Amino acid sequence: MQRRTTFLLGKKPRAGTIVAEVIDLLTTWDVSCEVLLPHDQHVRPDDTQDVDLVVHRGLSGADEDLLSTLDAMGTPLCNPWAGSTHLRDRAALHGALDRASVPSPRGVMHATWAEVLAEEGRRRVVVKAVAGPGRGCGVLPSPLPQEPPMDGPYLVEELIEHDGTDRKLYVAGQHVSGLLKPSTLVRSHTTEGTPFTVDAQLAELARRTLQHLDLHLAGVDVVIGPDGPVVVDVNAFPGYRGVEAAARAVAAHLLEHLGRADDPTS
Ligand SMILES: Nc1ncnc2c1ncn2[C@@H]1O[C@H](COP(=O)(O)OP(=O)(O)O)[C@@H](O)[C@H]1O
Ligand SMILES: [Mg+2]
Structure with a gap:
């Protein structure tokens, strides 16, 4: 039977962006993808009835009721609702990182x-x-x-002393890619980054962070301090801009998530 997903998005996906590419890929893999825009139209929990997975990106605090209701109804969400609550603001993230067994600033x-x-x-x-x-x-x-x-x-x-370069880790399920970007403490924000090979230690740190925070699709900002890597920030479903084959990794993860949603033993 054809699998069904609904994408709940903060804005309409533009061609060439991660969400548009993921939807294209899933469609070619015979997954039906519907897009709903809660900021432009009224979306009720029942609008996603019977879908196998709801993927959400770029929603705001005003949409929390909708997501928590879907979660309470048993609708599988990516990212999971629990994970989204950990990223509600910097205080929530700090608490979640503190409880997780990952190095993060005090x-x-x-x-x-x-x-x-x-x-x-x-x-x-x-x-x-x-x-x-x-x-x-x-x-x-x-x-x-x-x-x-x-x-x-x-x-x-x-303040963690570091070399002024963030290791930005882009995670989709088990897949981890990395971009080097200047820290915004030394240079203003840029969308450009330099791909680098993520070593086993950093990949494990990224996966562990997502596992503890109940997230599947996220960006993890790491600085290298005197005692090693430190997680300073986590963002849900980033744009993956400049990350090679990101759409494929995200779509493959969603396909896996769809399979898992179907597995009564999971
Ligand atoms: N505790 C810290 N010590 C040293 N540098 C930090 C610390 N926290 C953040 N930074 C630097 O500041 C940048 C921005 O902080 P971050 O928490 O990622 O904020 P934003 O939500 O704006 O991305 C980070 O990418 C990192 O380079
Ligand atoms: Mg950051």
Whole structure:
């Protein structure tokens, strides 16, 4: 029987982007793919009745009810709902990484900038706005300004000394690819990256991170500190831009997920 997926997307997939390419591939593999856009149309949980898998990307807090309802109805989701809740904001991610057995920066939450500055008096820090939009916005290293440059609450992390280059790990199921990109602490955000061969240690770190966080499709930002690799950020279903054969890896994972959804023993 033909497998059925629904893609719940924040915006319409443009040609050449990961979602468009994944849908093309799945279609050629005889998987039916419907696209629904909750930001442009009213989507009810029943609209995905009987689909084998709901894939979601780029949704907002306003769509959480829809996803959690689908999860409660037993609809398989990619990424799984539990994983999405770990990425709700930087505080949730910090807590999830803290509980996972992966190296991540130690950090504390502060409500006011005065508390952040007091914390900075004890050690060099990286401050992150809890509700930051990503791409380096709302992330600031020591030395910090006296006046708050962004709204709190704040996650204050120990500053990990590194070489200024992020190892960006792009994961789809068991598949891990890597791009080197300048840290946004030293250069403004860029979509360009240099592919590099991910060694076994980094690949294992990426897989372990996703396993602990209940995620299947994610980007893991790693810096190499004095004691080795440290996970500083995790993003759900990234754009995989510049990652070779990414669409194939993502589509292959979704196909596997579809098979698993069908397996009553899983
Ligand atoms: N604790 C840290 N110590 C040193 N550098 C960090 C730390 N946290 C983040 N960075 C650097 O800052 C960059 C942006 O931080 P990140 O948490 O990834 O924010 P964003 O959500 O904007 O991507 C990272 O890619 C990394 O280079
Ligand atoms: Mg990041």
